[in-house]
Amino acid sequence: MMTAKLALSALLLSASALPMTAHAKEAVDLILHDGKVLTVDAAFSVQSAVAVKKGRIVATGGENLLDRYSAGQVIDLHGRTLMPGFIDAHLHPIPVGPSDINPLVAHSITEIQDMLRKKAAELGPGKWITGYGWQEAALAEKRNLTRADLDAAAPDNPVLLVRAGAHSAVASTLALKLAGVDRTTPDPKGGLIEHDAKGEPGGIIRERQDIVARVIPRPAWGEMKAPMIKTLKGFLALGITSFHDASGKIDDEPVGQGGVAADAPGAEIAPGEMTFARARALYAEMGDQLPRVTLYISYPGAERLKSFPHHTGYGDDRVRLGAIGENLVDGGFTGPTAWMLVDYKGQPGFRGKGRYTDAELQEMVDTSNRLGWQMGLHCIGDAAIVQTINAYAKSLETIPDPNHAPDDRRWFTDHFTIMPPEATMATMARDHIWIAQQPNFLYNLENRYVALLDDWRLAHNNSIATPAHKFGIFVAFSSDNLPVGPLVGLYAAITRKGPSGAVHGAEEAVSRPEAIRMYTANGAYLSREEHEKGTIEAGKLADMIVLSFDPLNADPQAFLDGHVDMTYVGGKQVYARP
CATH class of the missing domain: 3.10.310.70 (Diaminopimelate Epimerase; Chain A, domain 1)
Structure with missing residues (x-):
């Protein structure tokens, strides 16, 4: 009898322990809660809490995440907005040198x-x-x-x-x-x-x-490294957790592997230019203190590109190779020399200038294509866009890619400032040619556009809605360097307003969720990293920012006056606003 009682007591004790085991909290590194979490997932769902472990997101949900997880660091957002970090699809780091x-x-x-x-x-x-x-x-x-x-x-x-x-x-x-x-x-x-x-x-x-x-003595990279680090850390204060560096080169690779001899004419690399070798060394030293970078590579010529042992996609989640670009097919409106199909307003006979003959452009595109490179060329004026798309289309249709399906090359145009004829956009839609757009240009170059463009081109400058909605063309946002700052770009994308307050082409505006997606998830897709970052979803890198305002509901002026309060890269806080 005593043996039976002891057995029963042991069974009851065992049963009472089961719920405690089942509800034991999982240990994570970081929890952020009591906020408005814009996941930017497929449904653009909004949650209130996020759990992070080993640099990646473990879970998103409501306040009940605090019942499921325990963390060494718990951040109360006090209602502020948490969202994916901005991914700037076209940016030039320009350090301030001695x-x-x-x-x-x-x-x-x-x-x-x-x-x-x-x-x-x-x-x-x-x-x-x-x-x-x-x-x-x-x-x-x-x-x-x-x-x-x-x-x-x-x-x-x-x-x-x-x-x-x-x-x-x-x-x-x-x-x-x-x-x-x-x-x-x-x-x-x-x-x-x-x-x-x-x-x-x-x-x-x-x-x-x-x-x-060319006659200015250039400082050594050793003098420019600290200013470059300062510039890159400055991006974190703007909420940029990843960017596509449009200034990349391979000139300092070994001779015979894409590089050029140090004493060759024009071999000097500008102090503000990042090479693949410089980027790898810098990020190896700085670890996770900088925003992630995808490096464009300026087309070095057929022979050097053939001898370089890598192509688009090579690297890791800190430094990777992106497109061949942004080699300039034309100029820009800050010149102004953007290549137009019509005369500049008030300048009869002047339409800007192209940089390449059709044959020269086709050679660059075809060579890069055969070697497995993505393309991302600079084309601002509508004439330059037409020439670029014609070259892209011919290459895409005639040169097979063993690594990617015909509709998944992810080639894109940089800028796409003056909307081209509809036939060109139809070709882009057919061949899945995308756009890296700078909506902030509308804001920061308003005076130039007003002075130089006819009414129709002014209304459709830096267009978003027409290519995206009417033609289904994929658009990712970026800021270039006019100036760097995603919040200004979001303001321009949703309001189409310049500093004067005038609205230029209201029909080209997009919704706030669309604009946010174009500045986050779409940038990741452009570099084939959509499974790694760009949204706040389980398994992805914990690259996140906290805003001082609600981007879905605040007055549009908040985008100009608001701030990034905190920035996280891989779950580590790398910026906090003083």
């Missing part, structure tokens, strides 16, 4: 002149002063810089300041002299030297500022 001023933050020509005086005093006479990011619309004087402006501030220093967008620059008199540019210098191929009323160079060079930049 000889640079930063005209990007200037509000007047006078302020830029003050920067030049200080830098001249710091560097001493004869030293080059450089910089990037001025934009006449942001300056109180509302005009381009001239060489006279630069001469007045730094007469004893050669100066070259590149305009935002990098399609034009202004040079000082001393800089022009050192470069051998005078009133008799012909326009370089694909570029234009502006002249003043007396026929002298006025300082502005469109598209081909390299004719001056």
Whole structure:
């Protein structure tokens, strides 16, 4: 009898322990809860909590996740929005080097002149002063810089300041002299030297500022590494957890494997350009402190590309190879030299310039295609888009790809600023050619578009809804460098407003969920990483941001005034707003 009682007691104790075992919490590293979690999954579902372990998302759901999981770090979002980190599909990191001023933050020509005086005093006479990011619309004087402006501030220093967008620059008199540019210098191929009323160079060079930049002594990569790291960390503050670097090169690979000899003509790599070798070394050193990068590779020519042992997709979830690009098929509107099918407004006979003959463009596309590369070429004007799509279509239809289905090459155009004829978009839809669009251009280049475009092209600049909705063309968002900042792009995409408050082509606007998807999940799809990132779903990398406002319901002005409060890459907090 005693034995039976003991057995029964043991059975009851065992049974009472079962619920405790069944409800034991699973240990994870991080839980964020009490928020509005935009998963950006297929249904665009909204949750309130996320659990993360070993850099990946374990689960999403409601507050009951706190009953299922325990974590060493639990973050109460207090109702704020958590969403996937932005994936910028076309971006140029531009570090501020030792000889640079930063005209990007200037509000007047006078302020830029003050920067030049200080830098001249710091560097001493004869030293080059450089910089990037001025934009006449942001300056109180509302005009381009001239060489006279630069001469007045730094007469004893050669100066070259590149305009935002990098399609034009202004040079000082001393800089022009050192470069051998005078009133008799012909326009370089694909570029234009502006002249003043007396026929002298006025300082502005469109598209081909390299004719001056080539004589500037370049800092070593060792001097630029720290500024580059600072620039990349700055992206995290903007909520960018991954980006496609449109400036990539392979020039410093070994000779015979895609690289060029260090003493070869033109072998110097610009300090702001990331090479595949530099990127791998930098990310090996910095670990998970930087946003993930997919590197475009500028077409190096057929022989060098054939000798390079890798192609699109090679790498890991930190650094990988992307498309051949953004080799410029035409210029841009910051020049302006974008190649148009019609004359620029107020400039009879001027339609911009193309960079390639049809044969040259076809050779680049076909060679890259045969070697397994994705394509992502720069084409801004409608004439350039037509030429690019014709070359893409011919190559896609005649050269098989053993690795990908005909409708899954994921080739794309960079920019797609001026909407081309419908026949061209129909070809894009048929051949599954996509768009890496910069909706922020509408906002930041409003004054240029108003001045240069006819009414129809103005209304459809940087179009989104027509290609996406009418033709079913896949669109991913990016910011290029005008300036970097996804929130401005989202504002422009949903409002179609410029800084003036004018709406340009309301029919090209998209909904907030669509715009958010285009700046997150679609960027991952462009690099064939849709199973790894771009949404907040179980199994994916925990690349997430916390916003100070609700992007689905807040007043549109919140996109311009709001902030990213926190950024996570692989479940690690890499930015917190002070």
